Amino acid sequence: MSREEITGVLIRKLGSWTSGEELAASFGISRAAVWKHVQSLRAEGYEIEASRRGYRLSYLPDLLSEDLVKAGLNTKFVGRTVISHPSLESTNAEAKKIAPTAENGTVLLAEVQTTGRGRMERAWHSPKGGVWMSVILKPKIPPALAFRVNSAASVAVARALEGLYGLGVGIKWPNDLMVGEKKVCGILTEIGAEMDSLEYAVVGIGINANLDLDSFPEDWKATSISGELGRKVSRAKLVQRVLEEMERACEEISASFDRVMGEWSARSATLGRRVKIITRSGEFEGRAEALEADGALLVRRDDGIGERVLAGDCVHLRPAEE
Numbered sequence: 001m002s003r004e005e006i007t008g009v010l011i012r013k014l015g016s017w018t019s020g021e022e023l024a025a026s027f028g029i030s031r032a033a034v035w036k037h038v039q040s041l042r043a044e045g046y047e048i049e050a051s052r053r054g055y056r057l058s059y060l061p062d063l064l065s066e067d068l069v070k071a072g073l074n075t076k077f078v079g080r081t082v083i084s085h086p087s088l089e090s091t092n093a094e095a096k097k098i099a100p101t102a103e104n105g106t107v108l109l110a111e112v113q114t115t116g117r118g119r120m121e122r123a124w125h126s127p128k129g130g131v132w133m134s135v136i137l138k139p140k141i142p143p144a145l146a147f148r149v150n151s152a153a154s155v156a157v158a159r160a161l162e163g164l165y166g167l168g169v170g171i172k173w174p175n176d177l178m179v180g181e182k183k184v185c186g187i188l189t190e191i192g193a194e195m196d197s198l199e200y201a202v203v204g205i206g207i208n209a210n211l212d213l214d215s216f217p218e219d220w221k222a223t224s225i226s227g228e229l230g231r232k233v234s235r236a237k238l239v240q241r242v243l244e245e246m247e248r249a250c251e252e253i254s255a256s257f258d259r260v261m262g263e264w265s266a267r268s269a270t271l272g273r274r275v276k277i278i279t280r281s282g283e284f285e286g287r288a289e290a291l292e293a294d295g296a297l298l299v300r301r302d303d304g305i306g307e308r309v310l311a312g313d314c315v316h317l318r319p320a321e322e
């Protein structure tokens with residue numbers, strides 16, 4: 001019997017009473033042990049009333065605890081193991097440590113990251129209220145196709161944000177999720193690989209969920225879900241939906257990647273725009289013309305030459321042309 005199972009029962013019966021006797025009997029433990037679990041849940045912020053009728057959960061805290069993320073999660077393998085930390089330097093750094101031995105679909109969460117990272121060693125601001133998460137995936141694909149995991153993740157988060165909140169989400173190449181011109185989510189995928197096989201992919205997802213953006217520099221052009229909706233959202237529900245969509249998109253990685261690519265293109269906030277591309281070897285401007293099958297962005301320079309960009313930064317210069 002685990003605490004997780006008791007929480008699961010209380011969550012399913014949110015707002016109704018369950019007798020202590022019934023809980024004790026169904027999990028084969030004493031009533032005193034049930035009471036101990038209830039107290040530890042209360043200490044975490046769950047509001048649980050106790051009376052002669054038993055226990056009644058009346059308030060779910062906005063926590064990314066293992067219990068809350070797993071209760072009602074509808075996946076086969078993503079999120080079977082969930083590890084939650086109050087604070088970590090970076091969920092990606094921690095995930096890479098455990099990835100070689102972790103099971104496929106393991107999820108790491110932190111309420112706060114002290115040194116969250118973006119691409120190219122940039123800092124990712126990760127205060128309380130966001131979703132800072134890494135998912136360890138072990139798809140059976142060659143390392144050359146690892147970019148597919150990244151595309152699948154952006155499509156998955158976009159599907160989740162749209163499905164849950166009706167937010168129109170665009171994907172800015174390579175994989176920033178935008179509401180209008182503002183960034184709501186960043187994704188950083190890191191891999192471990194042998195010559196011919198991918199050992200693991202750590203997909204780091206940072207979603208500005210319930211964040212007040214006053215502390216964010218204006219020039220980051222960031223937004224948050226709560227800022228867009230004017231209300232806070234349940235982060236546990238958000239994580240669940242992202243994990244469900246991730247699993248679906250993962251299954252499409254090998255079976256029907258065309259569908260992911262099609263959706264990635266259809267959701268692209270970059271195609272058709274004038275962009276500035278910044279790579280390690282320099283920068284240039286042009287018009288973003290197409291997304292290619294290997295994830296490259298095809299940019300037509302002003303002198304007519306087409307450039308395939310596989311890695312780098314892309315700055316949107318003007319709104320999409322009609």
Ligand code: BT5
Pocket residue numbers: 089090091092093113115116117118119120122123124125126131132133134176183184185186187188204205206207208220221222223
């Ligand atoms: C990204 O990098 O967009 C990838 C961010 C991935 C973060 C997740 S959180 C869980 C996991 N663990 C980690 O340590 N990381 C991953 P990039 O495209 O390089 O964008 C970074 C830039 O975005 C920064 O230089 C800032 O300008 C801006 N920025 C930083 N924090 C932000 C935030 N919370 N929201 C919006 N923009 C932000």
